[in-house]
Amino acid sequence: MEGERPPEFVEALAKGLAVLECFDAAHPDMTLSDIARRTGVTPAAARRSLITLQALGYVGQNGKRFHLRPKVMSLGSGFYFAARIDEFMAPELRQLVEVHGDASSVAMLEGADVVYIAHHSTQRARRATAVVGARYPAHATSLGRVLLAGLPDDALEDVLARMQPVALTSRTVTDKAELRRLILQAREQGFATTVDQLDYGITALAVPVRAADGRVVAALNSSGYTGLVTPEAMVESRLADLRAAAARLSAATARIPALSAVLDGR
Structure with missing residues (x-):
């Protein structure tokens, strides 16, 4: 801690x-x-x-x-290549976007934030950008809620106690009791959906990526434009594919020591 x-x-x-x-x-x-x-x-x-x-x-x-200066980028590239993002994560994201369109990302939890470690998109709209290295409040993303749901109860309560949720849109949930309810719901369901929480126009669905011992070490999502897709439609049409992709990433994590090492937050 x-x-x-x-x-x-x-x-x-x-x-x-x-x-x-x-x-x-x-x-x-x-x-x-x-x-x-x-x-x-x-x-x-x-x-x-x-x-x-x-x-x-x-x-x-x-x-x-x-x-x-540009040399700073060399610090992050070490992680990117050690995790073999291009080899194991990027193809899964490209496949999800090819089938469903829109965008797909993988993120990890850093305190009360999520950090995007892989991303692929066909979207060009002006909105919150999920580029590799982007950092956003976990409470306002589907990825973050899945990652928080994967924490042990004591760790989750510690994060919630220190969290200061900010309203990024008029729909952002900032009440901690409601956030806890949504996080526990995500834990029970095995997925989380959000609508206009991080930015207007973003509807997203996320699932966990697990290590060999079952711990949630990352999250995978698919996002689209609010108004063109609903969370219910996403669950119906994309959840199975997301879970299959997450299972393959989990298998790669168990199989590839370098990937396992960089995703292991312990």
């Missing part, structure tokens, strides 16, 4: 990584003060991290504003 740090924990490295993580679409470039505020570290600590990252080629500077 967060907060349980071993004696060997390197605080300076943690601060440096926090600096890298604080850049996003809404904050593509920032001043030293901005970065210190977003990371919760002192300006002096943020400055030391920035100087180090700049010397290593991960951060650039334009006047008083700092920005990420």
Whole structure:
């Protein structure tokens, strides 16, 4: 759990990584003060991290504003290739999109967020983008609800206690009691559906991807345009194919040590 740090924990490295993580679409470039505020570290600590990252080629500077450099992408590509995404996940997503259209993604749980590790889409509309590496609140996605449903009861309660659900649309569920009900429903049914929770126009259906021991280590979804597809229609037409694809990914996870290692959050 967060907060349980071993004696060997390197605080300076943690601060440096926090600096890298604080850049996003809404904050593509920032001043030293901005970065210190977003990371919760002192300006002096943020400055030391920035100087180090700049010397290593991960951060650039334009006047008083700092920005990420392309070298940062090498950090994520190690995970992508180690997990053999192109070999095992991408073909499943392409097949789902070929049959059903729209989009399909695989994501993992990071705290109260989901991180997309694979994605394929025919969609070009302006809406929340599920590119590889994208991070979204778990409470507002079908993937997140399936992943939360896969947690043991104590871990789920811990996440819910620390979660601060934000309304991303007028339909986003933010009441924790209702979220718990929906998550437990997803656990019982083995799937979750959402309509306009993350962004208007997104209806999605997700199922779990399990490790050899039965733990939920990832989630797979199929999404379409609200108004063109309903969650009931998705369950009827896509659930069987999603579960079959998830079973194949689960089998690959059990068979391929590298894939199992990168998906294993323990």
